[in-house]
Amino acid sequence: MLKKMLIKQSLFVGALLASGFASAAGLNISVEVPKLNVAEYHTPYAAVWLESTEEGDKKTVKTLSVWYADKKREGGGEKWLKDLRQWWRRDGRTLTFPVDGVSGATKLSGVHQLSYTQGTAPLGNLPKGNYTLFVELAREGGGREVVKVPFTWPVEKTTSLSASGTAEVGAVTLELNP
Amino acid sequence: MKKFIQCAFFSTAMVASAITQAHSLWLLPSETSKGGKGGWVTFDLALSTELFNFDSGAPKLGAIQVATPSGSLSEVQNAFEGKLRTSFDLEINQPGTYKVFVTNSSLNARWETADGKRGFWPARGEKADPAQFSTAVPKDAKNLEVTQSTRRLETFVTLGAPNKDALKPTNQGLELVSVTHPNDLAASEPSEFIFLIDGKPAVGAKIEVVEGGSRYRLSPGEQNYETDKNGHVKIQWKKTGIFWLGAEYKDNKATKPATVRSGSYSATFEVLAE
Numbered sequence: 019m020l021k022k023m024l025i026k027q028s029l030f031v032g033a034l035l036a037s038g039f040a041s042a043a044g045l046n047i048s049v050e051v052p053k054l055n056v057a058e059y060h061t062p063y064a065a066v067w068l069e070s071t072e073e074g075d076k077k078t079v080k081t082l083s084v085w086y087a088d089k090k091r092e093g094g095g096e097k098w099l100k101d102l103r104q105w106w107r108r109d110g111r112t113l114t115f116p117v118d119g120v121s122g123a124t125k126l127s128g129v130h131q132l133s134y135t136q137g138t139a140p141l142g143n144l145p146k147g148n149y150t151l152f153v154e155l156a157r158e159g160g161g162r163e164v165v166k167v168p169f170t171w172p173v174e175k176t177t178s179l180s181a182s183g184t185a186e187v188g189a190v191t192l193e194l195n196p
Numbered sequence: 197m198k199k200f201i202q203c204a205f206f207s208t209a210m211v212a213s214a215i216t217q218a219h220s221l222w223l224l225p226s227e228t229s230k231g232g233k234g235g236w237v238t239f240d241l242a243l244s245t246e247l248f249n250f251d252s253g254a255p256k257l258g259a260i261q262v263a264t265p266s267g268s269l270s271e272v273q274n275a276f277e278g279k280l281r282t283s284f285d286l287e288i289n290q291p292g293t294y295k296v297f298v299t300n301s302s303l304n305a306r307w308e309t310a311d312g313k314r315g316f317w318p319a320r321g322e323k324a325d326p327a328q329f330s331t332a333v334p335k336d337a338k339n340l341e342v343t344q345s346t347r348r349l350e351t352f353v354t355l356g357a358p359n360k361d362a363l364k365p366t367n368q369g370l371e372l373v374s375v376t377h378p379n380d381l382a383a384s385e386p387s388e389f390i391f392l393i394d395g396k397p398a399v400g401a402k403i404e405v406v407e408g409g410s411r412y413r414l415s416p417g418e419q420n421y422e423t424d425k426n427g428h429v430k431i432q433w434k435k436t437g438i439f440w441l442g443a444e445y446k447d448n449k450a451t452k453p454a455t456v457r458s459g460s461y462s463a464t465f466e467v468l469a470e
Binding site: 097098099100107110112115 | 229230231232233234235354356357358380382468469470
């Protein structure tokens with residue numbers, strides 16, 4: 019049931035992306051937060067980031083978006099950012115929240131569009147190379163899942179890639195614009 | 197805190213012998229990685245056959261000490277001494293790594309008297325005063341073995357990104373030097389540590405690694421390692437979880453009047469997903 023819905027929605031998103039977003043060089047990402055039929059549902063924390071495939075000092079890690087309970091008093095929502103375990107270890111633990119243009123409130127179930135332009139924060143100037151897009155979602159009282167989309171940058175023509183999670187993350191699409 | 201210091205030294209010898217009977221001494225934090233502005237972490241200290249259950253008591257090993265991310269010392273709060281565990285809280289509010297630890301050292305001697313009886317010093321439950329060695333141990337003691345023992349029990353908690361200021365070795369007893377940071381352990385990656393004895397590589401130290409939850413396993417499932425000529429060891433965790441690491445080292449490079457130098461180290465590590 020859930021699977022069927024995921025496929026339908028990702029097709030829809032694909033059409034939306036194809037029908038043309040900004041033509042500026044950059045990345046359009048859609049992240050689907052699945053609708054889950056659970057007794058106690060909390061909207062997931064999310065991290066969207068890029069990593070270059072190099073190891074060591076040459077490795078680039080760029081956090082693009084983080085969703086968390088940013089309105090909780092006295093930074094109460096920040097303390098759970100560590101539950102986005104993989105992102106926390108790669109980058110999150112070195113950041114101070116909120117991060118301008120990166121962090122925002124958690125999102126309801128549905129498909130969420132994110133757009134990043136080459137030369138503009140938080141993407142900045144993404145150098146030529148091989149990368150992986152990571153989308154990690156973690157839910158209070160629920161699970162955690164990471165979906166990866168490998169890609170090469172830059173592209174000569176608009177390229178669409180996608181991947182899908184099985185539990186906490188729905189369809190993830192990545193549109194690369196030259 | 198004061199209470200800990202006063203009742204400090206229980207018999208280290210007794211604990212040491214308990215260890216060899218498949219007991220582990222451990223210090224378990226409620227969590228090892230904090231985010232945001234930090235907060236409280238609670239700890240339990242106990243001796244047990246099953247990790248990390250409370251089944252054998254809580255030896256009084258001495259003062260609980262805390263090294264903060266800046267390297268300065270701090271104190272624990274709300275200490276409670278139960279029959280099966282000692283518990284306490286620590287407020288984590290500086291970014292970086294805290295080390296919570298207990299150390300002690302002891303001297304003990306055993307021998308045979310001229311008429312074949314066994315002698316030992318100090319008396320059970322007492323702490324040896326090295327100044328009394330020459331009067332306490334008979335001059336004609338046979339097969340005299342004098343052991344200088346050190347024990348260190350540690351665990352680590354990090355707020356935000358880990359740092360290493362609190363991890364500097366003191367060059368006393370058996371210590372772990374992190375190549376891999378103890379709060380940056382991942383199931384998919386090996387972790388490397390160097391063991392030092394009084395500041396020098398502890399060659400051939402015996403290392404045992406056991407995952408928590410042993411009550412629910414058919415076999416103890418321990419992993420055994422030995423440090424190489426540089427005191428180096430590489431641990432493969434293989435899975436996420438909370439792990440106990442114990443290290444034992446012994447040689448004859450003791451300071452007189454001791455003839456045997458022995459060091460014991462144990463720590464609790466949380467291994468998280470990559």
